[in-house]
Amino acid sequence: MAGKGVITPQKDRSDLIVRLQEAQQRYGYVPEEVIRALADSLNIPVHEVYGVASFYSFLSTRPLGRNVIRVCKSLPCYLKSAEMIMEAVQKELGIGLGETTPDGRFTFQLTNCIGLCDHAPAMLINQDTHVDLTPEKIKQILKSYQ
Amino acid sequence: MPQKRVVLKNCEVIDPKRIDSHLESGGFKALSKARGEMTPEQITNEVKASGLRGRGGAGFPCGIKWDGARTAPGANKYVICNADEGEVGTFKDRYILEKDPFTLIEGILIAGQAIGAKQGYIYLRAEYHYLLDHLQSAIDQAKQKGFLNGFSLEIREGVGAYICGEESALMDSIEGKRGEARYRPPFPTTSGLWGQPTIINNVETLMNIPPIILNGADWFSQMGTERSKGTKVFSVSGDVARPGVYEIVLGSPLRELVEELAMAKDVKMVQIGGATGRILPYDKLDTPLAFEAVLGAGAVTVYNESRDVIDIVHRTMEFLAEESCGKCTPCRQGTEVMAEVLDKFHKGEGSLKELQNLEALSSAMMLSSLCGLGQAAPNAVMDSLQYFRNDYESRVAK
Ligand SMILES: Cc1cc2nc3c(=O)[nH]c(=O)nc-3n(C[C@H](O)[C@H](O)[C@H](O)COP(=O)(O)O)c2cc1C
Ligand code: FES
Numbered sequence: 139m140a141g142k143g144v145i146t147p148q149k150d151r152s153d154l155i156v157r158l159q160e161a162q163q164r165y166g167y168v169p170e171e172v173i174r175a176l177a178d179s180l181n182i183p184v185h186e187v188y189g190v191a192s193f194y195s196f197l198s199t200r201p202l203g204r205n206v207i208r209v210c211k212s213l214p215c216y217l218k219s220a221e222m223i224m225e226a227v228q229k230e231l232g233i234g235l236g237e238t239t240p241d242g243r244f245t246f247q248l249t250n251c252i253g254l255c256d257h258a259p260a261m262l263i264n265q266d267t268h269v270d271l272t273p274e275k276i277k278q279i280l281k282s283y284q
Numbered sequence: 285m286p287q288k289r290v291v292l293k294n295c296e297v298i299d300p301k302r303i304d305s306h307l308e309s310g311g312f313k314a315l316s317k318a319r320g321e322m323t324p325e326q327i328t329n330e331v332k333a334s335g336l337r338g339r340g341g342a343g344f345p346c347g348i349k350w351d352g353a354r355t356a357p358g359a360n361k362y363v364i365c366n367a368d369e370g371e372v373g374t375f376k377d378r379y380i381l382e383k384d385p386f387t388l389i390e391g392i393l394i395a396g397q398a399i400g401a402k403q404g405y406i407y408l409r410a411e412y413h414y415l416l417d418h419l420q421s422a423i424d425q426a427k428q429k430g431f432l433n434g435f436s437l438e439i440r441e442g443v444g445a446y447i448c449g450e451e452s453a454l455m456d457s458i459e460g461k462r463g464e465a466r467y468r469p470p471f472p473t474t475s476g477l478w479g480q481p482t483i484i485n486n487v488e489t490l491m492n493i494p495p496i497i498l499n500g501a502d503w504f505s506q507m508g509t510e511r512s513k514g515t516k517v518f519s520v521s522g523d524v525a526r527p528g529v530y531e532i533v534l535g536s537p538l539r540e541l542v543e544e545l546a547m548a549k550d551v552k553m554v555q556i557g558g559a560t561g562r563i564l565p566y567d568k569l570d571t572p573l574a575f576e577a578v579l580g581a582g583a584v585t586v587y588n589e590s591r592d593v594i595d596i597v598h599r600t601m602e603f604l605a606e607e608s609c610g611k612c613t614p615c616r617q618g619t620e621v622m623a624e625v626l627d628k629f630h631k632g633e634g635s636l637k638e639l640q641n642l643e644a645l646s647s648a649m650m651l652s653s654l655c656g657l658g659q660a661a662p663n664a665v666m667d668s669l670q671y672f673r674n675d676y677e678s679r680v681a682k
Binding site: 151158194212249255257262266 | 369370371372373374375377378409410411412413414441442443444445446457458459460461462463519520521522523527528529555558585587591596599600603606607
């Protein structure tokens, strides 16, 4: 008796984050309609779905650019002049931290250690890694993202 | 002493894309032995006798954890491999996942056999998304060869939260919730994922299992110190000529890793264990790397003479304040306040009163925080106050 009734909703609930990740992937953010629809279908209060969506740094409840740049700011990268990489990105794109280019092509963010400290300074663009960065490399790298 | 490859034995040796290459070098022999010749109790006893302790930071004895879950009542037990690797300056699990996913899978399957679990999860941090297909392919190949034998092994991707490396937050995250630390007891071994008996182990811990099963506890426990057996894989970065992953026998002096292997010069201090880790000044470089002294998850960040201690401690605290899950007050508020005070010192606007406050706040956080983040958050502050007090006092506003 306990078996099915208890386990199934829990496992459904477990899908919540997977579904939010899918929405993030598809739309570039988690739209309000998705939050409402998920709350409905999984039978969870809307505020709770929103609470989950807003907790994680790889989910966004606001629209982001088509490509999200995340430059690592943690200490091992900082020691290898990550700040020069941040400046180069900002200069190249003409936007500040947290901003999106007017054409919606890039959003510029910072992130904590991404586990590439042996090749610092490092950054992620979407899910790709870019390592051993220099300010000179930035222009070329950004060119390959449309 | 040179490097000793136990955990990294296959790395750069086998082709991590082909299970046959792994089988040719003796892969999955330990699993056959565990399944064919040993009872679950014998497996956990072997792991206990080896003295293996967790490599994810806390150093809990692995065999005791497994025995807890093995003997706990429960129909659906779980094995979780913690591949969240979020500690600042750690990248050894990334290296292992890239170079030898098969031994890890073997370790997970042996764990499942030991506690009687039919389901396992690998919780892979979002930042390692590029390893997902690689890891999935390794699981698929193991399945095709029949090694899974009914065990279901699933990868769950993280969503970008340091706190989800903490075991109770990690389980909340798999359950589809905000990753927040849980009150304990109950412990995961009796009530973990979905309230079922669960063991959660770091990638490197599980990598040690196949060689222990194959070669025996005695072989393993010959390496290391009294309370730290085996080897440890370190991630070395910062002001060194050769950053990278190094495996050495536990108990080796920090100097060997920093100066001989990574070839650091003009060392001022070393941070061991990342943001929640310890800070040691140059004259303590002969400290042994062991649970008895300093270790953590093996992140070793080296700072040379040109670096400003307060700047580094301030940045460490900013990280912790950002990543605190916010559930308990001492950690949420304590890290914020500390970051503010450290910022003042960084700008030369500190006061002696605030220096005392830092110390009082440190003890309060260590005592009353809900999880390891808040409990260990004051480490860098306390250590730097001990070894570099002048740096603080010279920043008191005149
Ligand atoms: C804030 C915080 C972050 C943690 N992050 C990780 C992590 O990224 N990887 C990991 O293996 N353990 C991490 N841990 C330790 C886990 O809570 C847990 O002790 C570990 O996964 C147990 O495995 P082990 O015994 O094999 O080390 C973290 C702990 C805390 C308090
Ligand atoms: S500090 Fe930047 S990758 Fe680790």
